[in-house]
Amino acid sequence: MQCSHISLWRLDFILTIVGLLALVVDIILDIFTAIRFYTDQDYVRLGIFIFFLVASSLLVQAYSWLWYEYDEFKMVTNVEKVPSKKSLKILHFLQLGTYLRHMGVMETAICKYLQLKGVEGMGPDLGDAAVCLSHDVAMLRIVEAFSESLPQLALMRARLNSFFASMTVMSYHRSLRSFLKDKQKQTFCSSVVYLSWNFLLISARVAALALFSSELPCYICIHFLCSWFVLLICVWCCQTNFMNSKEGEVLYRGTVALIWYFNWFNVVKGNTLWKTILYHGYILADITLLCGLWFWKINSKDLKNFNYLHLLAYVLIFFVYILGLVVKSIYYHCFHPKVTPADFKSEDETPGFRRIITQLDSGRAMRRGSGDKVNNRMKKLFFSQTKKHYSTM
Numbered sequence: 001m002q003c004s005h006i007s008l009w010r011l012d013f014i015l016t017i018v019g020l021l022a023l024v025v026d027i028i029l030d031i032f033t034a035i036r037f038y039t040d041q042d043y044v045r046l047g048i049f050i051f052f053l054v055a056s057s058l059l060v061q062a063y064s065w066l067w068y069e070y071d072e073f074k075m076v077t078n079v080e081k082v083p084s085k086k087s088l089k090i091l092h093f094l095q096l097g098t099y100l101r102h103m104g105v106m107e108t109a110i111c112k113y114l115q116l117k118g119v120e121g122m123g124p125d126l127g128d129a130a131v132c133l134s135h136d137v138a139m140l141r142i143v144e145a146f147s148e149s150l151p152q153l154a155l156m157r158a159r160l161n162s163f164f165a166s167m168t169v170m171s172y173h174r175s176l177r178s179f180l181k182d183k184q185k186q187t188f189c190s191s192v193v194y195l196s197w198n199f200l201l202i203s204a205r206v207a208a209l210a211l212f213s214s215e216l217p218c219y220i221c222i223h224f225l226c227s228w229f230v231l232l233i234c235v236w237c238c239q240t241n242f243m244n245s246k247e248g249e250v251l252y253r254g255t256v257a258l259i260w261y262f263n264w265f266n267v268v269k270g271n272t273l274w275k276t277i278l279y280h281g282y283i284l285a286d287i288t289l290l291c292g293l294w295f296w297k298i299n300s301k302d303l304k305n306f307n308y309l310h311l312l313a314y315v316l317i318f319f320v321y322i323l324g325l326v327v328k329s330i331y332y333h334c335f336h337p338k339v340t341p342a343d344f345k346s347e348d349e350t351p352g353f354r355r356i357i358t359q360l361d362s363g364r365a366m367r368r369g370s371g372d373k374v375n376n377r378m379k380k381l382f383f384s385q386t387k388k389h390y391s392t393m
Helices: 002-039 044-070 084-092 097-117 128-158 161-177 188-215 219-236 248-258 273-299 309-332 351-359 376-382
Strands: none
Touching: 002 044, 002 097, 002 128, 002 161, 044 084, 044 097, 044 248, 084 219, 097 128, 128 161, 128 248, 161 188, 188 219, 188 273, 188 309, 188 376, 219 248, 273 309
């Protein structure tokens, strides 16, 4: 069991390193992309590109600051204790606050991994703190991916972003499963299958949006706003309760509607089978409509020279989305844990969990809790009273 636990943390450690490297690569690519647009005098694309960068950064920094505020600025890691509250506010104003969280995750991940390898002098066990912090970072990376990378991919037909977005979703999923008793059963194959169906679904959705925007660029904003508003109503009907303030909850619901525009993100307790079916039915119909309008527009210019490659692209996008649904069904049938409330780790079974909340001085836990020293967001995600499934992507 100890060997499997070490192997598990080795994989999580590697994924943490890969995630941070991907973050650095993304920053470098953003800089080179902006320079390329400027040197090519493509100021329209440059403006759109910068808009998504700024809007996404503001959104992510807002979440990071709100969560620090909910925690009453009680830090766990050494690196997060360095800046004062005023300095932390300045860092978030300069759009650098989230990088402090990344450094905290790196600190706890390295310490935990070295402790499992038997290295002495690494200080107290912060493994559970690493899980909590990595969950927040994974959530921030999801917000960033769906508010920056995928819109860029749809409007400017960038490359690799859909794969990075799928990797982000998979990392978030692994973070959620860390709070199950049978985390050791989460195999590498399970993660690969999870990554595969997310990549297929996201790629098909973004490809349909990219084709539509290539021929009808003026209508993509109308499509987004109408779809986002419908999805926002659906999120509101779910009565989410993730954030610790009303303003934060409004921001969260709007963000979920944005994520739903590209991919499914579970925000409710209990069995979500029918909600998922309705969602994928809606997205599949929307993909069919978008590709159909693109196909009509591009072939109506010259009916005599009909290009069968356009028809092939139409069918291929539809097939990729269906294939993604098939792989997703296989995952939930063969790999997804069928859990009950008893399968969640309790506070007593997670020794560091109560200590972490004590170090946080119950800042976030006591805001809406009934008196138990439990991280409120984690409680809603991992200790929800569900009979069939736990909250996940």
